[in-house]
Amino acid sequence: METLPPRQAVLDNYTDLNSLDSVKKMGREGDEQSLREVARQFEAMFVQQLLKTMRATEDVFADGNYTQSSEMKFHRDLLDQQMSLSMTHGKGMGLAEALFEQMRTQYGKLLPQGAAGTAAEPAMEKRSMTSIEASPLDAVQPANEMQRSSEIANNPESKIRQFVEGVFDAANAAAKALGVAVDGVIAQAALETGWGEHILTDSQGDVSNNLFNIKADARWAGPTVTKEVLEYSDGRPVQMFSDFRKYASLGEAFEDFTQFLQSSSRYQSALNSESVKEYANALQAGGYATDPKYAHKIVQIAESPLLKKILAQKLL
Incomplete structure (x- = not known):
């Protein structure tokens, strides 16, 4: 099983209330590793929105289904939030890399x-x-x-x-x-x-x-x-x-x-x-x-x- 570095492990857990503060701190640091992680977090948010839209469409057809209780939807949403972070780990969808290059240019770090x-x-x-x-x-x-x-x-x-x-x-x-x-x-x-x-x-x-x-x-x-x-x-x-x-x-x-x-x-x-x-x-x-x-x-x-x-x- 892959072991994440301490900072990565924190940011890959959506239940950690300090994760956004960690991202803010990393953004202020301005180094390339920090910018990469900020970009990855934005990509995760984007994926989460995609999943949310997909689930909303699914709910239209599931209306009245006894298996689709509020508790089930709650746990499903928790899974989707964690899944969005997992899906963007590593190379992800490529959006994070594009965002990283843009931010690196914006902050004058690109040689x-x-x-x-x-x-x-x-x-x-x-x-x-x-x-x-x-x-x-x-x-x-x-x-x-x-x-x-x-x-x-x-x-x-x-x-x-x-x-x-x-x-x-x-x-x-x-x-x-x-x-x-x-x-x-x-x-x-x-x-x-x-x-x-x-x-x-x-x-x-x-x-x-x-x-x-x-x-x-x-x-x-x-x-x-x-x-x-x-x-x-x-x-x-x-x-x-x-x-x-x-x-x-x-x-x-x-x-x-x-x-x-x-x-x-x-x-x-x-x-x-x-x-x-x-x-x-x-x-x-x-x-x-x-x-x-x-x-x-x-x-x-x-x-x-x-x-x-x-x-x-x-x-x-």
Whole structure:
């Protein structure tokens, strides 16, 4: 008979009133083993709901059957609850593994493939770029943001290196003009586009080169890209189409981004920042994004060993 580890044994017994507290504690620990167990518990809850629905259908046909007493149903429900935990032990249905990968990405624990020992870039939460004229409360989120989040966490080193090398010269020029560190600018572009994997495109599939998802306001006379986005107004999400700026090159995108920050009074404190953290915090304080962890994510990407290694080689 298989013997479960002490913590596993507790969590596999639905009658233990402390099991949910154990799951809460494990979630706070943030390690991979804890996240796996939390995911498995959610899978067990899902299976339990399936069994409950199945039993409800069965009860329709069992109405009036003397063998289906309330006591029998009570014990059957107890069995189903325990069965849901047993069915999800081990590989289970596969749902737990999918949830685990999502949570590991969400909490920034996933390492880029092929980059052992490298800190992972965090997944983007619901945040957005605001236009120059927009209020900090009026935010926009590209519709494929969750997909970009996954790309940030899963990109192999070669793709990350390719992105950094492709934007380095333009990013370095922008950083010097803004008086900030180049790693902060590159980290922000990486966060916005999933290391360049999800740059906005137009209806013909042409790339916009808009690495910072800057919207096209009334003063923008250049080409645009129209995308369905999630707008936040007074804290309420509204799905709508918005126009974003389109650039002829990455260099033009960085030049416009530089002017975007320099021309707005909201971001003056971000200019000439002494550190990436100061730069990122100033952007967030100015209303650049609605995600409360936006600044933290930029800093975490900038401080990742892989990006530091690549930039060190470029700056030699």
